Amino acid sequence: MARIVDLSQRIHTGMPAWAEMGGTFGLARSIVAVWEDYEDTAYLRTHGAVDRLYRTCHVVMSDNGGTHVDGTYHFDPLGERIAEVPLKPFCAGAVVLDLSHLKPVKYDPFSRQVLETDWITPQALEEACRRAGQTIRRGDVVLMRTGASRLWPAREYHFHFVPIRVEAVDWLIDRGVVLFGFDQITLDIIPGYDLPHKHMRVRYSMHMENLTNLEQVGASRFRFVGFPLKWEGAPCSPIRAFAVADDDWGDSPRLVDLSHPIPAMPSWAAGAKHSRAVVAPWSNIFQTKLAATSILSFNDHVSTHIDAPAHFHPGGTTIDRMPAELFVGAEAVWLDVSWKAPGDAVTPADLERACAAAGEALKPGDAVFLYTGVCRRWGEPGYHSTIVPIGPAAIRWILDRGVQFLGVDEDEFDTDQIRWPGHQLFREHDFYVVENLALWPAVLELPRRFRVVAAPLAIEGGTAAPCRVVALTADR
Numbered sequence: 227m228a229r230i231v232d233l234s235q236r237i238h239t240g241m242p243a244w245a246e247m248g249g250t251f252g253l254a255r256s257i258v259a260v261w262e263d264y265e266d267t268a269y270l271r272t273h274g275a276v277d278r279l280y281r282t283c284h285v286v287m288s289d290n291g292g293t294h295v296d297g298t299y300h301f302d303p304l305g306e307r308i309a310e311v312p313l314k315p316f317c318a319g320a321v322v323l324d325l326s327h328l329k330p331v332k333y334d335p336f337s338r339q340v341l342e343t344d345w346i347t348p349q350a351l352e353e354a355c356r357r358a359g360q361t362i363r364r365g366d367v368v369l370m371r372t373g374a375s376r377l378w379p380a381r382e383y384h385f386h387f388v389p390i391r392v393e394a395v396d397w398l399i400d401r402g403v404v405l406f407g408f409d410q411i412t413l414d415i416i417p418g419y420d421l422p423h424k425h426m427r428v429r430y431s432m433h434m435e436n437l438t439n440l441e442q443v444g445a446s447r448f449r450f451v452g453f454p455l456k457w458e459g460a461p462c463s464p465i466r467a468f469a470v471a472d473d474d475w476g477d478s479p480r481l482v483d484l485s486h487p488i489p490a491m492p493s494w495a496a497g498a499k500h501s502r503a504v505v506a507p508w509s510n511i512f513q514t515k516l517a518a519t520s521i522l523s524f525n526d527h528v529s530t531h532i533d534a535p536a537h538f539h540p541g542g543t544t545i546d547r548m549p550a551e552l553f554v555g556a557e558a559v560w561l562d563v564s565w566k567a568p569g570d571a572v573t574p575a576d577l578e579r580a581c582a583a584a585g586e587a588l589k590p591g592d593a594v595f596l597y598t599g600v601c602r603r604w605g606e607p608g609y610h611s612t613i614v615p616i617g618p619a620a621i622r623w624i625l626d627r628g629v630q631f632l633g634v635d636e637d638e639f640d641t642d643q644i645r646w647p648g649h650q651l652f653r654e655h656d657f658y659v660v661e662n663l664a665l666w667p668a669v670l671e672l673p674r675r676f677r678v679v680a681a682p683l684a685i686e687g688g689t690a691a692p693c694r695v696v697a698l699t700a701d702r
Contacts, residue, residue: 228473229445230550233369233437233452234293234466235378237546238686242383242436243291244412256287258685261525264540271644280538280649281689282527288508289462289520293436293684295405295454299461300518302427303511308463309456313481313696315405315432317679318367320450320469322440323354326373328388333415340415346370346390348397360446364402367450371440374410378438389414392421399429405450407434407467423517437467445471451554451679453694456529457505458490461518466681466693468554475555475677479698482672484595485530486604486664488692498610499527500637500662526690532682533659537689538652545688548658550681552631556593558678558697559586560669563614564599571615571641572596574623584674590628593678597665601635604664615641621648625655633660633680633695663695673699 235241239258264278271279289308290296295316298305328344344350354370355362362368370390377383387410398406412435414422425431434452452467490505492498502525511518526545527533532553535542561580563572580596581587588594598614616632616639624632638661640648651657660680665672677698682691 228555229471230554231439231442231469232550233439233469234684235375235436235438236684236686237285237287237292237464238379240379241292242379242411243288256291258283258285258687276645278540279646281536282525283685283688284523284525285685286521286523287464289457289460289464289522292464293434293438293467294462294464295432295434296426296462297432297454298426298430299511300426301423301511301516305426308454308460309458309487311432311454313453313483315367316453317449317451317479317481317696317698318365318405319363320367320369320448321358321360321362321446322369322371322443323351323358324371325350325354325388326371328372330372330374330386330388331415333385344388346388346394348391348394351394351397358446362398362401362403366403368398368403368406369437369440369450370406370408372408372410375438375440378436384411387411387413390422392425395422395425395431396429399431404430405432405434407437409437409440411435434465434467443469443471445469449473449475452681453679453696455683455692455694456485456487457520457522458487460505460520460522462520464683466683468550468681470555473555475698476700479677479700482668482697482699484663484665484668484695484697485693486662488524488529498637499525500529500610503528524692526685526688526692527661528692530660530662530664530695531690531692532680533652533661533690534688535652535656535658538646538649542652543656545682545691546684546686548682552593552658553678553680553682555677555679555698556591556631557589557675558593558595559584559588559675560595560597560665560672562597562669564597566598566614568600568612568614571617572620573617574620577620577623586674588624588627588629592629593631593633594624594629595633595663595665596635597669598635599666601664602666610637612636613638615639616648617641618647618651621651625651625657630656631658631660633663635663635665637662660693660695668697672697
């Protein structure tokens with residue numbers, strides 16, 4: 227059985243982040259707040275007929291905040307926006323290099339001078355490889371542990387980092403490393419010491435910051451998995467990252483994206499959950515001549531997202547506490563119910579017919595993705611109001627087979643959006659639902675059974691979170 231270690235910091239109000247372009251340090255521009263609460267939604271939806279209904283949250287943060295990856299557009303005006311980067315570097319063999327003996331920077335923010343520091347150099351990387359008994363392979367993800375993460379989220383975390391020399395970045399790239407990361411807030415110092423970031427303009431690479439738990443990985447080699455979200459126009463993305471040891475996913479699985487982009491501006495009906503997001507430029511690379519960052523303002527139910535039990539169950543599991551085994555490498559089956567007309571609820575008989583057509587029997591622990599065909603309308607004004615409902619009896623049929631993880635390719639699945647009988651099952655079962663899957667045209671080439679990674683952002687106390695859903699398969 228695979229061993230999974232979460233490498234992501236929780237997203238919470240006031241979490242540490244690098245101060246924008248100031249050469250000093252500061253707290254994040256981040257807020258996690260309840261948007262609609264159980265009692266409020268019950269009163270507004272049912273006029274008091276029920277006491278509690280559902281909760282949603284709203285998040286405001288930098289795309290460069292929390293555990294995140296920098297795309298090349300962050301420092302290169304000709305680089306890729308984060309929604310454009312390829313998936314392959316984010317699911318690959320990986321090693322952890324221990325650099326925790328290096329002394330962090332001592333920096334005077336008033337004179338903007340480095341008073342004292344050790345540096346991550348090619349020699350330091352070579353020595354760390356020798357201690358780990360590892361040779362860097364082409365395509366590896368290299369994670370560097372400086373020990374800073376133990377200070378998160380204290381104020382001291384902002385000052386505890388070891389900068390990297392640009393020669394060390396070249397050392398990694400020369401060995402075929404495209405993606406590397408740190409358990410600290412940055413890899414260089416602005417101004418005057420930001421050449422490693424600027425090197426993205428010269429040589430293609432991406433890096434992650436604010437990783438955690440690297441000391442818990444244990445395995446000398448493992449698989450890294452942590453896909454960026456598809457924020458429209460953003461240069462960076464918060465991610466949910468994992469180390470996976472002893473998995474049986476195959477050496478180089480083919481990756482099939484099953485996620486919609488997160489819109490930069492609400493473009494359809496104001497009530498549609500999938501479009502409740504704003505991606506706004508914060509630092510304009512053409513004006514600063516240095517870097518691009520964005521502010522992300524989004525509902526936790528935006529675009530392709532996972533509903534946690536806490537969505538309808540006060541005291542239920544929140545999105546940052548859901549078991550990783552459910553969505554990291556779980557076996558998934560997709561079933562075709564696209565013959566159903568909008569408004570015609572899926573029944574247990576429909577699911578039995580779909581299983582027979584697929585030649586699959588559901589097993590305990592499976593993830594089940596239902597293809598209704600509604601996802602083909604993504605981007606059209608009527609998408610949010612076109613629903614093939616999944617009846618409560620059909621959901622119970624799925625739950626009776628040991629399934630905790632259901633996915634649908636539409637914005638909503640319930641038969642009644644006043645009392646929400648399907649969602650009410652969250653109160654009886656530890657049940658999770660992915661909405662707004664992008665199953666078309668993926669189903670044309672997707673095998674019926676595959677592995678899936680559907681890692682939601684670790685929003686502290688969140689009732690849901692956007693996620694990048696990716697199928698892993700060896701079939702072509």
